Amino acid sequence: MSPREQFTAFYTILYREIRRFMRIWIQTLVPPAITIVLYFVIFGSLIGSRIGQMDGFSYMQFVVPGLIMMAVMTNSYSNVVSSFFGAKFQHSVEELLVSPVPNYIILLGFTLGGVARGLMVGLSVTLLSLFFTELHIYNLPVMVAIVLLTAMLFSLMGFINAVYAESFDDISIIPTFVLTPLIYLGGVFYSISLLPEFWAGVSKANPVLYMVNAFRYGVLGISDINISWAFTMIIFFVVVAFLFSLHLLNSGKGLRQ
Amino acid sequence: MTSALKIRQLAKQYDGGFEALKGIDLTVEPGDFFALLGPNGAGKSTTIGVICSLVNKTSGSVEVFGHNIDTHFSLAKQKIGVVPQEFNFNNFEKVIDILITQAGYYGIPSSLARQRAEKYLKKLGIWDKRDVPSRNLSGGMKRRLMIARALVHEPELLILDEPTAGVDIELRRSMWTFLEEINQAGRTIILTTHYLEEAEQLCRNIAIIDQGVIVENTSMKSLLQTLQKETFIFDISETLDLDFALGGYGCKVIGENNLEVSLAKEQNLNALFQRLSDAGLTVTSMRNKSNRLEELFVNLVETQTDDKVEEAEEE
Ligand SMILES: Nc1ncnc2c1ncn2[C@@H]1O[C@H](COP(=O)(O)OP(=O)(O)O)[C@@H](O)[C@H]1O
Numbered sequence: 001m002s003p004r005e006q007f008t009a010f011y012t013i014l015y016r017e018i019r020r021f022m023r024i025w026i027q028t029l030v031p032p033a034i035t036i037v038l039y040f041v042i043f044g045s046l047i048g049s050r051i052g053q054m055d056g057f058s059y060m061q062f063v064v065p066g067l068i069m070m071a072v073m074t075n076s077y078s079n080v081v082s083s084f085f086g087a088k089f090q091h092s093v094e095e096l097l098v099s100p101v102p103n104y105i106i107l108l109g110f111t112l113g114g115v116a117r118g119l120m121v122g123l124s125v126t127l128l129s130l131f132f133t134e135l136h137i138y139n140l141p142v143m144v145a146i147v148l149l150t151a152m153l154f155s156l157m158g159f160i161n162a163v164y165a166e167s168f169d170d171i172s173i174i175p176t177f178v179l180t181p182l183i184y185l186g187g188v189f190y191s192i193s194l195l196p197e198f199w200a201g202v203s204k205a206n207p208v209l210y211m212v213n214a215f216r217y218g219v220l221g222i223s224d225i226n227i228s229w230a231f232t233m234i235i236f237f238v239v240v241a242f243l244f245s246l247h248l249l250n251s252g253k254g255l256r257q
Numbered sequence: 258m259t260s261a262l263k264i265r266q267l268a269k270q271y272d273g274g275f276e277a278l279k280g281i282d283l284t285v286e287p288g289d290f291f292a293l294l295g296p297n298g299a300g301k302s303t304t305i306g307v308i309c310s311l312v313n314k315t316s317g318s319v320e321v322f323g324h325n326i327d328t329h330f331s332l333a334k335q336k337i338g339v340v341p342q343e344f345n346f347n348n349f350e351k352v353i354d355i356l357i358t359q360a361g362y363y364g365i366p367s368s369l370a371r372q373r374a375e376k377y378l379k380k381l382g383i384w385d386k387r388d389v390p391s392r393n394l395s396g397g398m399k400r401r402l403m404i405a406r407a408l409v410h411e412p413e414l415l416i417l418d419e420p421t422a423g424v425d426i427e428l429r430r431s432m433w434t435f436l437e438e439i440n441q442a443g444r445t446i447i448l449t450t451h452y453l454e455e456a457e458q459l460c461r462n463i464a465i466i467d468q469g470v471i472v473e474n475t476s477m478k479s480l481l482q483t484l485q486k487e488t489f490i491f492d493i494s495e496t497l498d499l500d501f502a503l504g505g506y507g508c509k510v511i512g513e514n515n516l517e518v519s520l521a522k523e524q525n526l527n528a529l530f531q532r533l534s535d536a537g538l539t540v541t542s543m544r545n546k547s548n549r550l551e552e553l554f555v556n557l558v559e560t561q562t563d564d565k566v567e568e569a570e571e572e
């Protein structure tokens with residue numbers, strides 16, 4: 001396929017992905033907004049007002065960037081895992097397999113579809129947060145870059161999950177048993193400086209910590225970890241996840257008999 | 258001239274170890290209307306799956322208009338349009354979106370895709386359903402949607418896997434007409450079926466596959482000449498004796514009023530009716546015992562066994 005045809009194919013996949021989550025917005029866009037607003041109300045306003053300051057900011061200001069990232073991560077992930085597993089389940093993935101689209105275009109299309117959903121939910125949650133607190137912007141490029149990379153990484157992980165999944169159970173196991181703990185323990189709700197030294201050290205093995213802190217740095221200018229180190233790690237994970245996903249697609253794992 | 262399809266020594270062993278294809282060879286020339294005929298489980302869908310990259314082959318090679326599907330997959334895939342046996346579109350998408358999206362996968366921009374979608378949906382008579390989610394279509398409409406989808410990038414080779422299974426007679430006829438038109442316009446068509454009648458109606462050349470082996474590959478005409486005998490069941494108004502027989506005909510009483518008669522190729526029905534009348538029997542109705550494909554298989558298998566016996570005798 002010529003580069004131009006490849007671009008058309010990429011755009012087609014991306015557009016179809018966006019059309020999918022817009023069509024079912026009641027399932028894809030509304031619930032995360034409601035969940036996050038509940039977090040704002042409960043952790044930010046009700047409990048947060050009793051917590052006092054965290055790293056020199058009110059608890060509400062501290063927790064909002066973490067909650068925005070939580071929304072981006074879970075939505076990017078679930079978009080790709082549902083869409084790609086759904087395509088496998090209905091066999092409509094065969095439409096792609098019989099076509100001349102190269103695998104990296106398929107992967108990019110699904111990944112950026114997940115990024116689009118992550119951004120969309122992230123943005124709406126950010127706007128909703130304005131009802132609860134004022135939004136600082138300490139470093140916009142860092143904010144944007146980290147959201148994009150994070151959304152990409154979680155989209156790719158959703159893709160890998162979908163490739164291995166053989167039933168609907170398989171697409172909820174990883175989010176429940178792996179992602180949720182990582183996110184809750186990844187510095188969304190607290191600074192790891194509160195933890196005993198040992199658990200602070202353990203927390204540093206959690207990739208989510210780097211994403212949440214780098215984003216919080218972009219918003220508030222504070223972070224538990226070094227920002228360039230955070231970027232290096234995240235980019236490294238994105239590249240590895242991309243190459244691994246591409247390898248899975250090339251091998252036909254879960255797609256071709 | 259390069260063949261539209263050239264399959265050499267194609268073998269497929271599924272993960273469980275089952276050998277679905279045992280090294281088949283198949284050649285289809287451009288412009289042909291070709292039937293791949295065989296009973297359920299023969300390996301037809303597996304063959305098609307390999308041709309259009311839905312099944313990983315175990316060994317062998319496949320070329321589509323001279324493009325190897327492994328080394329030049331992009332060129333090969335551009336040439337193929339496939340209508341699979343099972344519905345495989347997104348149930349929640351609208352008909353028109355399914356077509357435009359599919360065209361996009363082939364690099365066709367949406368303005369052109371829209372024109373093509375309109376053209377083929379109209380030809381197949383489902384243009385008025387374009388904004389309906391595909392799950393709300395009837396079975397026959399879904400089948401036609403898949404045909405339109407396979408044509409939207411205007412492939413030179415159209416492959417249909419049992420396109421008329423579960424389709425009512427009227428629609429089946431109109432699909433046949435449509436496929437004949439497409440073929441006359443120069444497109445090569447390969448169709449799998451387990452009805453000999455369908456292949457007979459449409460196809461010029463034919464291969465018969467059974468248990469992963471091609472047992473016959475010839476023109477439709479010469480194949481039909483090998484049909485040695487046909488079996489009919491007659492409903493008779495009189496009560497038959499269990500040991501009723503008609504000299505010269507293979508004949509069996511299968512019920513008080515039912516008679517089964519095998520007719521060899523050189524025998525004709527007129528003479529048979531004459532004999533039945535002479536025996537004082539009144540035929541009220543008749544039908545074919547089985548579909549002729551089954552008889553064809555019986556013939557083919559019998560011939561092969563005979564050959565083997567002869568070979569054994571010569572040794
Ligand atoms: N995924 C699979 N795993 C194992 N065996 C399979 C699979 N798909 C098909 N088969 C077997 O391969 C044989 C050929 O199947 P298929 O090509 O679908 O036949 P046909 O289309 O001629 O009815 C059948 O015996 C079938 O059970």
Ligand SMILES: [Mg+2]
Binds near residue numbers: 298301302303342
């Ligand atoms: Mg089949």
